[in-house]
Each structure stands twice: as structure tokens, then as C-alpha cells.
Amino acid sequence: MxxxxxxxxxxxxxxxxxxxxxxxxxxxxxxxxxxxxxxxxxxxxxxxxxxxxxxxxxxxxxxxxxxxxxxxxxxxxxxxxxxxxxxxxxxxxxxxxxxxxxxxxxxxxxxxxxxxxxxxxxxxxxxxxxxxxxxxxxxxxxxxxxxxxxLFGLFFFAYKAVGTDVKGNTVQKFRNSLKNPLRLTTxxxxxxxxxxxxxxxxxxxxxxxxxxxxYDVTVPGQEIVDTLTKLNGNAPEITEYSEQQYQEDLKGPGAVVAALKAKWGDGAWGPSGSLIEGWKPKSFEELAREAL
Ligand SMILES: NC(=O)c1ccc[n+]([C@@H]2O[C@H](COP(=O)([O-])OP(=O)(O)OC[C@H]3O[C@@H](n4cnc5c(N)ncnc54)[C@H](OP(=O)(O)O)[C@@H]3O)[C@@H](O)[C@H]2O)c1
The missing domain is CATH 3.40.50.720 (NAD(P)-binding Rossmann-like Domain)
Known part of the structure; x- marks a missing residue:
């Protein structure tokens, strides 16, 4: 049964x-x-x-x-x-x-x-x-x-939760987020x-x-920048999330997103995992194309 x-x-x-x-x-x-x-x-x-x-x-x-x-x-x-x-x-x-x-x-x-x-x-x-x-x-x-x-893909792409806007061609960076991978779950x-x-x-x-x-996608910030450059035909505007804003956001309703930005910037996601067998993840570029 x-x-x-x-x-x-x-x-x-x-x-x-x-x-x-x-x-x-x-x-x-x-x-x-x-x-x-x-x-x-x-x-x-x-x-x-x-x-x-x-x-x-x-x-x-x-x-x-x-x-x-x-x-x-x-x-x-x-x-x-x-x-x-x-x-x-x-x-x-x-x-x-x-x-x-x-x-x-x-x-x-x-x-x-x-x-x-x-x-x-x-x-x-x-x-x-x-x-x-x-x-x-x-x-x-x-x-x-x-x-x-x-972070859910929906929140990254549709809600622009961590400051990347694929269509608007902007990327927000915090600490070492250009080097460190963002963890996404579609x-x-x-x-x-x-x-x-x-x-x-x-x-x-x-x-x-x-x-x-x-999670099924990991993507360093620089790859996000390169992908947006490719898709939009010109380099995205890169803005900086300040330490001061981070401390402020931690006090209120923006705290989860602020703390996720820090996890990304510090490469502090914790234990890693492997994909469940049988799943073919989309590449970051494929997902970004869908968001255009
Ligand atoms: N990793 C990420 O990026 C991310 C993003 C968002 C959420 N999450 C997590 O995912 C989990 C689910 O979140 P969600 O956004 O899917 O939630 P949601 O859309 O707000 O889901 C609400 C669901 O909870 C039910 N529910 C039962 N008791 C409820 C009550 N007392 N008040 C309100 N709703 C009640 C609702 O049922 P009825 O149909 O009966 O109203 C509805 O099915 C949470 O643990 C959240 O922290 C993670």
C-alpha cells in the first residue's frame, strides 16, 4: 500500500x-x-x-x-x-x-x-x-x-527582494556578494x-x-552582473547596500531580507546540500531570461 x-x-x-x-x-x-x-x-x-x-x-x-x-x-x-x-x-x-x-x-x-x-x-x-x-x-x-x-527564486526575480532587477538592469552588492554565491530555491x-x-x-x-x-541554484554576484550585461546589452548599475542600512533593517520588517543579504555577502549559508535525484535545474541565465 x-x-x-x-x-x-x-x-x-x-x-x-x-x-x-x-x-x-x-x-x-x-x-x-x-x-x-x-x-x-x-x-x-x-x-x-x-x-x-x-x-x-x-x-x-x-x-x-x-x-x-x-x-x-x-x-x-x-x-x-x-x-x-x-x-x-x-x-x-x-x-x-x-x-x-x-x-x-x-x-x-x-x-x-x-x-x-x-x-x-x-x-x-x-x-x-x-x-x-x-x-x-x-x-x-x-x-x-x-x-x-x-531565497525563493520568486522573491529574487519577481519581488526583487535582494536588490537585483533583471529588467531594470540593476544589482545591489553587500560585502563580498560579487564573489560569494547567492543560494536560490525555485x-x-x-x-x-x-x-x-x-x-x-x-x-x-x-x-x-x-x-x-x-536549493537548486547557486550564483555568485559577479555572474549575476555578467548575465544581466549579456541579456540587456549593457552593464547593470551596481548599487551598494550600506552597513548602516543593514543595521537599521535588522530592527524591523526588513530583517529577514537584510540577514539574507549578509549571508550572501559573507558566504555564510551554513551546510550545503546536493540536488534531489532526477531534478534538472535551470541555469541562472535561463531563469533571468524568464524574468525579462
Ligand atoms: N525562503 C524564502 O525565500 C521564503 C519566502 C517566503 C516564505 N518562506 C517560508 O515558507 C513558509 C510558508 O510561507 P508562505 O509564504 O507560503 O505562507 P502563506 O502564503 O502566507 O501561506 C498561508 C497558508 O497558511 C495557512 N494558515 C493556516 N493557519 C493560518 C493562520 N493562523 N494564519 C494565516 N494563515 C494560516 C493558510 O491557510 P488558509 O487557506 O486556511 O488561509 C495558507 O494555506 C514559511 O515558513 C515562510 O517563512 C520562505
Whole structure:
């Protein structure tokens, strides 16, 4: 029998990228996909032809019994909840505690490898919530797989999060970012990676209680400059992100992006990882062309 995999948060940015990849392996018979959702979640975005089972969860004190029943046969649970709901994952962890079916829980992380020092920045306090969920899972003996990523390609190209604008032909540099690689994770790769891991029963013991590094593109700043020069026919304007602005940004809502710029500039991404088998990553140039 194929493993049963639960997905919570399918309507979000990450969840909607992971959903089609999980639906694909569900339709191939490699997993049985179960959608976990809030009472209020809009289910109209689920593909009708996939005939997915849906189960309501209630991530509050009132939902404890309902949640336990909803997850009791799940072998893998993937959460992609967004920031306001991160803490409520503790209810998922509590529901999973003692489950004899569970092989691993993948909490909503999909972020960088932060050090304790970095997490002291006031603006990064929200990330501490992810650590609380992990701590609770460890306390309750719930096996979990933490998925660390680079900056999402969507944020780099479409949202210009770290100051590169492919069309506008500008690149922002910070510290040694021209020399050091930026780590990017494209959302299709993240979906592929999660679906591949979730459908490989024989690999569950290798991913439980592990931290995985999931990214498919690394590109030094100079290569970004050279690519933009090639695509636009003239060299991009290079602006400098100042130390002063960095310190200022660390205090507020721009802290995650500021801290990612520092990781890039300092070459401090933490442990590296290898591509999940079968994925053919696009080159930076291909991705940049798509953004033109
Ligand atoms: N590496 C990167 O560049 C990067 C970028 C962005 C995000 N991330 C990380 O990716 C993860 C997912 O983020 P996202 O941007 O995909 O999130 P998002 O788009 O905000 O996703 C929201 C999802 O969470 C669900 N949800 C459940 N409880 C909620 C609550 N109490 N409040 C709000 N939403 C709730 C929503 O369900 P309903 O449909 O029921 O509302 C929805 O499915 C986060 O851990 C985030 O830190 C990483």
C-alpha cells in the first residue's frame, strides 16, 4: 500500500507550489494525498479530477481530539503554513505525538540556516517560533525533517527582494556578494523535492530527525552582473547596500531580507546540500531570461 501523506497550508505561496507535485505522485499511485485544512479554507483551488480526501483540523485547544483523528493514519505530514499560523503548528505536533503511523513531520520552515547570534536581531524574532515548534516535536518524540532553503527564486526575480532587477538592469552588492554565491530555491524544485521525499518510503528513516538543504541554484554576484550585461546589452548599475542600512533593517520588517543579504555577502549559508535525484535545474541565465 502506498504511504499516506498529509499537506497542511496548500493555499499559500509554498503550499500551492508543493500541491501540484504531491498531486502528481498521488495520481501516479505513489502516495495517497490527504489535504488538511481549516474550516474556513477555500477548497475550490484543489484539482477536482484528483479526488483528494480532505480533513478539517482546528489548530486551537478546542480541536485536540479532531486533530488526532485527522492525522492518525498519516505517514508523512507536510506543513506549509504562513507566518501568522506558525505557532499553531504546535497543535499539529501534539496531535502527531504517539502516532504509530508517522514516519516524519515536515514543519513549515523553508528558510535559511540561522545561527543563534543571527536570531538575536529584533526583526528576526518571528523565526524563533519555528524553533519552538521543532523543540516541542523533539520533546514529544515526534520525528521531524527540517527543510532549509535559499531565497525563493520568486522573491529574487519577481519581488526583487535582494536588490537585483533583471529588467531594470540593476544589482545591489553587500560585502563580498560579487564573489560569494547567492543560494536560490525555485518553487517548482521545492515542490519536486518534497514530493520525491514524501513518496520514497524506503528513504523515510534517512530523512527523519534530519535537517535537509534544498536549493537548486547557486550564483555568485559577479555572474549575476555578467548575465544581466549579456541579456540587456549593457552593464547593470551596481548599487551598494550600506552597513548602516543593514543595521537599521535588522530592527524591523526588513530583517529577514537584510540577514539574507549578509549571508550572501559573507558566504555564510551554513551546510550545503546536493540536488534531489532526477531534478534538472535551470541555469541562472535561463531563469533571468524568464524574468525579462
Ligand atoms: N525562503 C524564502 O525565500 C521564503 C519566502 C517566503 C516564505 N518562506 C517560508 O515558507 C513558509 C510558508 O510561507 P508562505 O509564504 O507560503 O505562507 P502563506 O502564503 O502566507 O501561506 C498561508 C497558508 O497558511 C495557512 N494558515 C493556516 N493557519 C493560518 C493562520 N493562523 N494564519 C494565516 N494563515 C494560516 C493558510 O491557510 P488558509 O487557506 O486556511 O488561509 C495558507 O494555506 C514559511 O515558513 C515562510 O517563512 C520562505
Amino acid at each position: 502506498s504511504p499516506t501523506v498529509g499537506l497542511y497550508g496548500f493555499t499559500g505561496t509554498v503550499g500551492s507550489a508543493i500541491l501540484p507535485a504531491l498531486v502528481k505522485v498521488h495520481q501516479e499511485g505513489k502516495i495517497k494525498l490527504v489535504i488538511l485544512h481549516r474550516e474556513s479554507t477555500d477548497l475550490s483551488k484543489l484539482p477536482k479530477d484528483a479526488k483528494l480526501e480532505t480533513r478539517v483540523v482546528d489548530l486551537s485547544d478546542a480541536g485536540k481530539e479532531k486533530n488526532k483523528a485527522a492525522v492518525k493514519d498519516l505517514n508523512v505530514v507536510v506543513s506549509t503554513v504562513g507566518a501568522p499560523g506558525l505557532k499553531s503548528q504546535i497543535y499539529i505536533v501534539e496531535a502527531l505525538a504517539g502516532s504509530s503511523a508517522l514516519k516524519t513531520f515536515i514543519p513549515s520552515d523553508y528558510g535559511a540556516n540561522w545561527t543563534e547570534e543571527e536570531l538575536k536581531a529584533p526583526g528576526l524574532a518571528g523565526i524563533g517560533v519555528k524553533e519552538e515548534v521543532v523543540k516541542k516535536a523533539k520533546e514529544l518524540g515526534v520525528p521531524l525533517t527540517e527543510v532549509r532553503t535559499g 518553487l517548482p524544485y521545492l515542490g519536486y523535492a518534497i514530493a520525491t521525499l514524501a513518496s520514497d518510503e524506503s528513504g523515510y528513516s534517512k530523512i527523519a530527525n534530519q535537517v535537509l538543504q534544498v
